Amino acid sequence: MSSAQFAQQSRLTKESRSKALAAMTDSEGLDILIIGGGVTGAGIALDAATRGLRTGIVEAGDWAAGTSAWSSKLVHGGLRYLYNLDFKLVAEALKERGNLLTKTAPHLVKAQPFLWPLKMPVIERAYSAVGIGMYDVMAFAGARGNATVPPQRHFTKKGTKKIFPGIKDDKFTGAIQFYDARVDDARLVIDLVRTAAGYGALAAPRTQVISILKDSSGAVNGAVVKDLETDAELEIKAKKIINATGVWTEETESMAQKDAGLKVLASKGIHIVVPRERIQASSGIFTQTEKSVLFIIPWQRYWILGTTDTPYTEDIENPVAxxxxxxxxxxxxxxxxxxxxxxxxxxGTYSGLRPLLQPVLKEGSEKSSTKVSREHTVTEIAPNMSAIAGGKLTTYRVMAEDAVDFALGDEAKTRPSVTSDIPLVGANGYQAILGSIESIAQKQGWDKQRQEHLLERYGAEITDLVSLIEKNPDLGEPLKNAPQFLRADVVYAVQAEGALHLEDVLVRRVRLDLEQRDRGLSSAEEIVALMAPELGWSQKDAQHEVDLYRQRVEAIAAAEKTSTDSEAVAHLEDVESVAPRQKLNNAS
Structure with a gap:
């Protein structure tokens, strides 16, 4: 396949979605159907497609609409797991972190320094230095002797204050600085799906599996899906099905087999967002809290602070802070x-649900999400159908490899995974773009901040954005009420990144939902005006999109004033979705 063919095939559009659904439902059938379009499902789609398998992936919402858009936005080894002596999990994650930083997604994943504040000058510094030193060594070993991030540094109280002037004087005696990495989680998922599509995967968002098909022997051989854009029901034949639906794992499993497979506990994690100028610091902070951990993470225009870790039993469609x-x-x-x-x-605030593997509990014991395993597991649900759950964003590639290996069985030996060497869209040619970005930026009139922002969003595909602007200079203008983004960002989201609705752009592409008090509502009219001609919307359609988004913004604002999850969820129950999921009867 030529690079031009790959580039064209990797574009996700309204039309590519229709073609994918048509191809998935043809008489040829699929080798593998993946249910779930979060980071795990997207990674599985890429793994399967690059092994030469006829692959399809469906997602009931937008790509990354569930847990994968609401993480701490870190690619990390899990320093706190090291203190629990979980060496295998940490080593695996650090190896994957290094690969993302240097090979598969260097444009998306960036090294990020953190301070570990010390309260005791000698003892704590000594044992923390050993732990973080081991973290560095494991990362070095995982990268085969290459340093993918700088090693730890030790600071006195005075040195710490230079890096983080905004820290309270009585809360530390010094600090150790270590490195992990940050990523826009939703963009990672979208780029994974796009890369999978470039290698031939058939990708259809807003397509819900409503039943699992079996042959006369009871073996799974396909699924019935509902196109949530048209309400049409379609039948997809598949030799293997992999369930990668996160907190929806048990619901999806039950369509094939009741009371079988993985048990998943939903744990809610929330984050708050504050302006960058509000905290005086040039490094993030990581520390333990009584119930979870505290990350203070710097981004281009803001800080992300979190998180919580609490069991969640309400409607998993609408977690809210x-x-x-x-x-x-x-x-x-x-x-x-x-x-x-x-x-x-x-x-801004956001909330997501971690799908944690649920252990078998003795009668009378309590569920505690902090004691549930973060490691992933793959298991058979029914003949030809498997499920994967657990894990974390950093190790999505390993999870995907394990899931496809499990589905293929002995055939995996002759079709090994190759994804450790597959760059995501925007990574190929990224180093070359770094050499020419200043001239591109000068011609476009971009300042240093916009230049870095666009590079981190698009990598080598920044040239595609420039082409859009050259054809229509109006697209080079900033959004009126959100000048940190260009009008071209919106059009590209529709023309290449699969955005079908206003919510898709504001929440997972342009992400004003995170960084403006009105969640981007003030830019909604301008954005739908850009989307409408691309998607064939009438004026009535466009206004409906704005109205739906306004409902969502108002409902979340009301929910954030409540004290309990049940009260919060009640505010979102009556909010109309752009493509509502069908409630399943869970019949086997």
Whole structure:
């Protein structure tokens, strides 16, 4: 396949979705059908497609609409797991972190320094230095002797204050600085799906599996899906099905076999977002809290602070940060921050559900999400159907390899995984673009901040954005109420990244949902005006998209004032979705 063919095939559009559904439902059938379009499912699609398998992936919402868009946005080895002596998990994650930083996604994944504040000058520094030193050594070994991030550095109290002037004087005696990495989680998923499509995977979002098909022997041989854009029901034949639906794992499994397969516990994690100028620091912070961990993570225009880790039993479609959750994160952050944060400083919040493997509990014991394994497991649900759950964003590639190996059985020996060497869209040619970006930026009138922002979004595909602007210079203008983004960002989201609705752009492509108090609502009219001609919307269609998004914004704002998850979810129950999921009867 030529690079031009790959580039064209990797574009996700309204038309590519229709063609994918038509191809998935033809008489040829699929080798593998993947259910779930989060980071795990997207990684599986890429792994399967690059092994030469006829691959299809369906997702009931938009790509990354579930857990994968609501992480701490870190690619990390799991330093806290090292202190639990989970060496295998940490080593695996550090190896994957290095690969993403240097080979498969260097444009998306960036090294990020963190401070580990020390409260005791001698003993704590000694054992922390050993732990972090081991972290560095394991990363070095995983990268085959190459340093993918700088090693730890030790700072006195005075040195720490130079890096993080905003820290309270009485909360530390010094600090150790170590490195992990950050990533826009939703963009990682979208680029994974696009890369899989470039290698031939058939990808269809807003397509819900509503039943599993079996042959006369009881073996799974396909699925019935509902096109949530048209309400049409379609039949897909597949030799193997892999369930990668995260917190929906048990619901999906039950369509094939009741009371079988993996048991998953949903754990809610929330984050708050504050303006970059609100915290005076040039490094992030990582520390343990009484219930979870606290990350203070710097991004281009803001800080992300979190997280929580609490069992969740409400509607998994609509987790939201409650007033209690938000105050908890504020309180934990204010333990360290000298100029304490208030509710008025918050410009955004988000909430997601971690799919954690549920152990078998003895009668009378309590569920505690912090004791549930983060490691992933693959198991058979029914003949020809398997499920994978657990794990974390950093190790998605390993999870995908294991899932496809399991599905193929002995055939995996002759079709080994190759994804450790497969760059994602935007990675090929990235180093060359770095050499010419200044001239491109000068011609386009981009300042240093915009140049870095666009490079981290698109990598080598920044030239595609430039081509759009050259054809229509109006697209080179910033959005009026969100000048950090260009009008071209919106059009490219539709023309290449599979955005079908206003929500898709604001929440997972342009992501104003995270960094503006109105969640990007003030830019909605301008954005739908750009999307409408691309998607064939009438004026009525466009207004409906804005109205739906306004409902969502108002409902979340109301939910954030409540104290409990049940109260919060109640505010979102009546919000109309752009493509509502069908409630399943869970019949086997």
């Amino acid at each position: 409650t007033a209690k959750d938000i105050q908890y994160v504020l309180d934990q952050a204010n333990e360290l921050i000298a100029e304490e944060l208030t509710q008025d400083d918050i410009i």
